[in-house]
Amino acid sequence: MQMNGHRTRLHLLPIALWALVLAGASVQAAGETLPSWNEGATKARIVAFVQAVTDPTGKDYVAPAARVAVFDNDGTLWSEQPLYFQAAFAFDTVKAMAARDPAIAANPALAAAAKGDLNALVEVIAITHGNTTSDEFAERVRQWTKTARHPTLHRRYTELTFQPMRELLDYLEANGFSTWIVSGGGVEFMRVFSQEVYGIPPERVIGSSIKTKYELRNGVPVIVRLPEIEFVDDKEWKPIGIHKAIGKRPIAAFGNSDGDFQMLEWTTSGPGPRLGMIVHHDDAAREFAYDRDSHVGKLERGLDEAGARGWSLISVRNDWKTVYTPRQ
């Protein structure tokens, strides 16, 4: 290929940028990074890991293309109590649909759901998440995130993201990582706000999905969502979701429940430096406190095996100075 002046400048600049990133990482004092994290073993481990994999002279150096970090969403990047926020979206949506459509109001499962019955959730999701085009669904999610409020915390759901984790995403990106969401939540649900809320673009969101098909409506192509589950991105399917979308094994994984166990196992059993961390919800005063007995975000095996597997627990109470992202 002909190397004219324009191309040459373009090729050199990223190198200069990387040099600066690397230099910046190595001189950066721990106190300057991750300001919402308390000093302690957890923060120190994150910073040491990032310094090790970005130091081109060190034995643990990892090339930028392999610096893949994966994050669960519910309970890891934002709260998930008293029930997954996407379930709240489904309940809110079915209530609105039932108010407009007597046939929906007459469906016993949906009537139960409208009263908050969690067991009716599967049918609610089929009704509220299928039978739309992808564009219509995204618009519905967008409207909901602008208006709906958490029942006890009285904030918009997108204001219930964890500030320390948002700083961690930025810190990793600034150090040449690519950060990905790997969630049991619906991929088309999360993609509506992932860029704005986490700085993660749609193509780096992996999640559960329903089947879709390509269709012409009056000659105009649309993608139609069908009321049928395609992929549940949870437990042993998280490594599969990662493999399908990324085709590389991550070097760092962050989760909070046993649904993330295999994602951490897959990530941390590869060769070279690896980081596995579990957010432990132990702060009833500022957020929620739950683990072994929770119906949402149950954490049992992770608690039992984290030590032996070299995974760190992130204590919300002790490790985080601030929990939620300040309102804009």
Added chain:
Amino acid sequence: MQMNGHRTRLHLLPIALWALVLAGASVQAAGETLPSWNEGATKARIVAFVQAVTDPTGKDYVAPAARVAVFDNDGTLWSEQPLYFQAAFAFDTVKAMAARDPAIAANPALAAAAKGDLNALVEVIAITHGNTTSDEFAERVRQWTKTARHPTLHRRYTELTFQPMRELLDYLEANGFSTWIVSGGGVEFMRVFSQEVYGIPPERVIGSSIKTKYELRNGVPVIVRLPEIEFVDDKEWKPIGIHKAIGKRPIAAFGNSDGDFQMLEWTTSGPGPRLGMIVHHDDAAREFAYDRDSHVGKLERGLDEAGARGWSLISVRNDWKTVYTPRQ
């Protein structure tokens, strides 16, 4: 978030980089770009499109995050005659397996395949592509790309990539696009060489897939390939594959057969500036000449409708100065 000096520098640099990219694109004379393309309407259209979407003062400006360009692989980025190169891999692999294993040699379908029977291909793919771990499969592909030679062109298959298309990929990337492969070929097959050959990382390769599962073997997690088709990324499923992996509609699409029709339709029916192009194989002297009657890469509807849909044909004979990438 605290904005210390390190962070501030990092945030400013990408802006400076973009400014340079944009400035570079707008001053770049057509003669300096795409050196393996002949001057003419096709090249002029590509350059005009790129200039339009990167000009921040123009009405057709597209933000970098939305500059998604998708490329078919077989027949678009590399040759596909006399049969898809992945089929050649499957045949070569089954011959090697039959030489070692009498049970495979005794299977009638595989015996037929070993003699080159294309109808036996489905069974051959099941045998050769499943029942391995993903790591083992990737290693098998890697070895094959290093040793196998095209039957008539006598080059390694990875040396049969189209130099003009490789320049186009680089040109788009240099102008802030993200380029993706969207192929009917197997995603785990293409990912082995996509970075080295096209500069496209594994996470930007979309393709057909077989089912996989996560498994512990002697306590070590592996991803196992199962002999069962999961997704065929062809025809009306290409827009679905794009939607699943990227979650955005591309603004430019390049294909060569009717298997790419819906990908071009989906791409070019969105609002704003759009580019759809079809590589037309009309050069029997330097490559192959085929379209309507070909058993591989059949192009019929695309030829008939390209004009009315505003898609351009790329003539291998007239538009390309060079066909194949020079040997390294």
